[in-house]
Amino acid sequence: MVQTRKLKDGSRQVILNGKQYEVITKVLSELAAKTKASAILFADMSGQLISQRGNVEEMNTTVLSALAASDFAATSEMAKLVGEEAKFKLLFHEGEKRNVYLSNVGDDFFLVVVFDVSVTLGLIRIYTKKAIEDLTAALEEEAGSEASDENIIDSDFSTLLGNALDDSFK
Amino acid sequence: MFINWALQEINLKIVYYGPGMSGKTTNLEYIHSKLDPSLKGELVSLKTKEDRTIFFDFMQIEVGRIKGKKPKFNLYTVPGQVYYASSRKVILNGVDGIVFVADSQPHRMEANIETLLDLESNLKQDNQSLEEFPWVIQYNKRDLPGAESIDVLQKRLNFFNVPHFEAVAVRGDGVFNTLKAVINSVVQNVQNQL
Numbered sequence A: 001m002v003q004t005r006k007l008k009d010g011s012r013q014v015i016l017n018g019k020q021y022e023v024i025t026k027v028l029s030e031l032a033a034k035t036k037a038s039a040i041l042f043a044d045m046s047g048q049l050i051s052q053r054g055n056v057e058e059m060n061t062t063v064l065s066a067l068a069a070s071d072f073a074a075t076s077e078m079a080k081l082v083g084e085e086a087k088f089k090l091l092f093h094e095g096e097k098r099n100v101y102l103s104n105v106g107d108d109f110f111l112v113v114v115f116d117v118s119v120t121l122g123l124i125r126i127y128t129k130k131a132i133e134d135l136t137a138a139l140e141e142e143a144g145s146e147a148s149d150e151n152i153i154d155s156d157f158s159t160l161l162g163n164a165l166d167d168s169f170k
Numbered sequence B: 001m002f003i004n005w006a007l008q009e010i011n012l013k014i015v016y017y018g019p020g021m022s023g024k025t026t027n028l029e030y031i032h033s034k035l036d037p038s039l040k041g042e043l044v045s046l047k048t049k050e051d052r053t054i055f056f057d058f059m060q061i062e063v064g065r066i067k068g069k070k071p072k073f074n075l076y077t078v079p080g081q082v083y084y085a086s087s088r089k090v091i092l093n094g095v096d097g098i099v100f101v102a103d104s105q106p107h108r109m110e111a112n113i114e115t116l117l118d119l120e121s122n123l124k125q126d127n128q129s130l131e132e133f134p135w136v137i138q139y140n141k142r143d144l145p146g147a148e149s150i151d152v153l154q155k156r157l158n159f160f161n162v163p164h165f166e167a168v169a170v171r172g173d174g175v176f177n178t179l180k181a182v183i184n185s186v187v188q189n190v191q192n193q194l
Helices: A018-035 A061-081 A121-140 A155-168 B024-034 B082-091 B106-124 B150-157 B175-193
Strands: A003-006 A012-016 A039-044 A049-054 A090-094 A098-105 A109-116 B002-004 B009-017 B044-047 B053-062 B070-077 B097-103 B135-140 B164-166
Touching (some): A018 A049, A061 A098, A061 A109, A061 B044, A098 A121, A109 A121, A155 B175, B009 B175, B053 B082, B097 B106, B097 B175, B106 B150, B135 B175
Parallel strands (some): B009 B097, B097 B135, B135 B164
Antiparallel strands (some): A090 A098, A098 A109, B002 B009, B044 B053, B053 B070
C-alpha cells in the first residue's frame, strides 16, 4: 500500500516510495505508447501531480492536475445532487482537436489522458482500464521499509526552510 | 502532505479561507507578482465575470532544495461568497495548513464569524478541527478608516489563540509574514507528530 499516515490533527500524509513511483511511471509510459495520447497524468485527489508522460512540455501539467482534481470534486457533488450514490467514475471532455479522459484510480488517485480526436475513445477506454488495474496493483503492493522511518522534517530542516523562505520573499 | 521519495519532493497544500471580498485572491496575486519567476508557477483564477472567485485560485511555489529535499507549496483560495459552499468544501481536501483572511471592517464581523464557523464545520466532516489544525489569522484591510481594533478582532475571532497578522494585502503588507507563519505552523505540526 501507499503509505498513508493520519496525523493527530486529522490531516493526511501520503508517502510514495521509489519502487511504486517506478512502476507508476512504467504503466504511464506503456499507456502513452499504446494509445498515442498527447499527455498522460497521474495525480492524487487533492490535486497533486505524481507522474506524467507524453508531450507534457507544452502543457502546464501542475495546473492541469489541480483543475482535474476539482473537476472530480465538483462532479462528485453533482452525483450527490442527482441521487447517484457512488462517485462518477469517469469524466470525458470533448474538444475539436483534443479530448480529455479522466478516470479515478481507487478513491485517492486519478488518471488524465489527453488525446487527439483522431484517436478513438474506445481504444483509450480499453487501455486505460488495463492501466488502472496495473496502477491499483502497484499502489496496493506492500511498501518497503525504505525511508519510512527517516524523519522527513527535523528541526534543522525547518530552520533551513525558514531561511529559504526569507530569501525568496525579499 | 504528499511525499514522493523517488523525486525527493514534499508537497504541502495551503488554503486561504475567509469571507467574500476579504482579500484572499489579493494575497495570492501579491505573492505571484513579487516572487522570482524561477520559484513560481502560473496563477490560475477561476472567476465570474464580476471578478468573484467561482471555484478557486491556484499557484505553486518552490524555494529550491533543502537538505536534498524539494519542498513545493500549493496555494489555493476558496470562493468567499456564501452560495459557493460546496466548492469551499472540496478545496479543503488534503489541506495541510489554512490562512483565515478576515476583513477588519466592523460591518464584516458577522461575515468573518459565519465563515469561520463554516470552516470549522467543513473540517469536522473530515474529522479535523480548528483546535488541532495548523492555521493562522490575517486581519486584512488595516488601512481602511474605521477598521475594527485588533483587540476586538482577537476576542471575537481568535478563540484558539493562533498566530495573527495585520495586513494590507493590496500593498503587500503582512502578506509574506502570513504565508511564512502558516508554512511554519505546518512544519512544526509535522515535527510534533513524528
